[in-house]
Amino acid sequence: MTRIDPAPLNPADTHPALLGSLCPPSGVKPLNFSPGPTSLAAEVQTSIKALFDAERMCSMYLSHRSPEFLDILASTVQRCRLAMDIPQEYEILFMHGGGHGQFAAVPLNLCPNGDEKATYLVNGTWSKRALTDASKYCRPVVVSSENQDGSFTHNPSFEHLDPESKYVYLCSNETVNGIELHRLPKLGIKAPLVIDASSDFSTKPIDWVGCNVGVLYACASKNIGHPGLTLCVIRRDLLGTPSKLCPGVLCYTTNAREGNLWNTIATFNVEVVNIYMEWMIAQGGVREMERRAVAKSAMLYKLIDQSEGFYSTPIADPSIRSRMNIPFDVAGGDEETTRHFLIQGWERGIVGLRTLTPFGVGKYLRASLYNGVSMDQVAALADFMTDFLKTCRSKHASASC
Numbered sequence: 525m526t527r528i529d530p531a532p533l534n535p536a537d538t539h540p541a542l543l544g545s546l547c548p549p550s551g552v553k554p555l556n557f558s559p560g561p562t563s564l565a566a567e568v569q570t571s572i573k574a575l576f577d578a579e580r581m582c583s584m585y586l587s588h589r590s591p592e593f594l595d596i597l598a599s600t601v602q603r604c605r606l607a608m609d610i611p612q613e614y615e616i617l618f619m620h621g622g623g624h625g626q627f628a629a630v631p632l633n634l635c636p637n638g639d640e641k642a643t644y645l646v647n648g649t650w651s652k653r654a655l656t657d658a659s660k661y662c663r664p665v666v667v668s669s670e671n672q673d674g675s676f677t678h679n680p681s682f683e684h685l686d687p688e689s690k691y692v693y694l695c696s697n698e699t700v701n702g703i704e705l706h707r708l709p710k711l712g713i714k715a716p717l718v719i720d721a722s723s724d725f726s727t728k729p730i731d732w733v734g735c736n737v738g739v740l741y742a743c744a745s746k747n748i749g750h751p752g753l754t755l756c757v758i759r760r761d762l763l764g765t766p767s768k769l770c771p772g773v774l775c776y777t778t779n780a781r782e783g784n785l786w787n788t789i790a791t792f793n794v795e796v797v798n799i800y801m802e803w804m805i806a807q808g809g810v811r812e813m814e815r816r817a818v819a820k821s822a823m824l825y826k827l828i829d830q831s832e833g834f835y836s837t838p839i840a841d842p843s844i845r846s847r848m849n850i851p852f853d854v855a856g857g858d859e860e861t862t863r864h865f866l867i868q869g870w871e872r873g874i875v876g877l878r879t880l881t882p883f884g885v886g887k888y889l890r891a892s893l894y895n896g897v898s899m900d901q902v903a904a905l906a907d908f909m910t911d912f913l914k915t916c917r918s919k920h921a922s923a924s925c
């Protein structure tokens with residue numbers, strides 16, 4: 525199989541830091557700012573490792589119908605409910621197919637005829653992609669904030685939404701574009717909200733009932749676990765009317781009825797979520813996670829805003845700046861300076877700032893500060909960015925380095 529590497533800025537570049545390598549020089553501890561999949565907190569990783577040495581069989585090879593796994597599953601559901609204050613009228617499912625699976629699952633579960641209207645609020649690349657897939661299974665009404673050049677720098681209007689829509693779709697954190705809703709909106713129409721919370725789930729509280737949340741899903745690999753599991757929370761009154769074309773693995777009704785065991789669940793990934801939720805609750809719960817997310821992101825935004833243009837971020841309005849994914853450029857995107865920045869960061873262990881996405885490499889670098897990224901790690905990145913800026917400034921009067 526041929527390997528497709530991300531295109532370096534300059535085709536002659538073969539330095540690992542410019543190819544998006546996540547492995548710093550040997551002996552240097554990686555500080556992982558990758559947009560995902562990503563690292564979990566060190567304590568969580570230690571507990572996961574211990575699963576392989578435990579007395580009972582590890583969940584990776586434990587039958588999903590064994591009493592031991594049923595205990596793990598029940599405990600994971602209960603911890604998710606507790607940690608995220610999920611009311612009893614919602615089912616909690618652990619599904620396959622990632623975030624992309626849900627792009628199709630949502631209309632296939634909520635639009636039995638396939639021609640129902642559904643409003644898509646498009647505020648970034650992921651909601652745009654969800655819309656593309658949903659177009660096969662429903663009639664989307666599109667409300668988009670895409671700029672003429674294809675960028676996204678603000679949210680679309682949430683007013684005057686189509687009252688006949690079966691649901692209103694929204695991504696609460698646009699991972700690539702760096703736009704976040706720090707609280708879900710209260711739209712004041714009957715249609716329930718469907719939320720893609722893949723990159724911000726468990727980083728802030730959710731007002732499930734007050735915001736009329738019908739479905740909320742999160743692929744595990746950003747904040748709560750590893751790829752291979754998608755957490756879906758569905759209000760029970762929305763079950764029971766899937767399209768007859770909805771495949772069993774994507775069907776909320778089937779999976780809820782079978783208690784998450786219609787087919788083989790991702791056993792190990794479920795236990796990882798359980799360990800993660802236990803850690804999060806012990807740390808002080810979702811409010812503490814939010815406090816940290818605010819503090820970590822503020823550290824970087826402050827540095828960027830005070831750099832007199834040496835660093836810049838595309839989202840001007842602080843009220844929608846993502847706390848999870850911070851896009852920024854270096855010296856106005858100057859190629860030479862950016863190369864130096866990536867290589868010098870990599871030498872200090874700073875990795876994941878430039879990665880290939882389904883939407884290309886992109887103009888901006890991006891620091892992802894999920895719950896697994898500690899305050900100290902963000903401080904190390906901020907120190908590097910400050911040092912780099914100072915060195916460049918002392919070498920040159922101009923912005924470039």
Ligand SMILES: *Cc1c(COP(=O)(O)O)cnc(C)c1O
Pocket residue numbers: 560621622623624625650695697698699720721722723743746
């Ligand atoms: C990562 C991500 C996805 C894609 O998830 P997959 O598990 O790769 O299918 C979807 N939506 C958002 C907001 C994401 O951050």
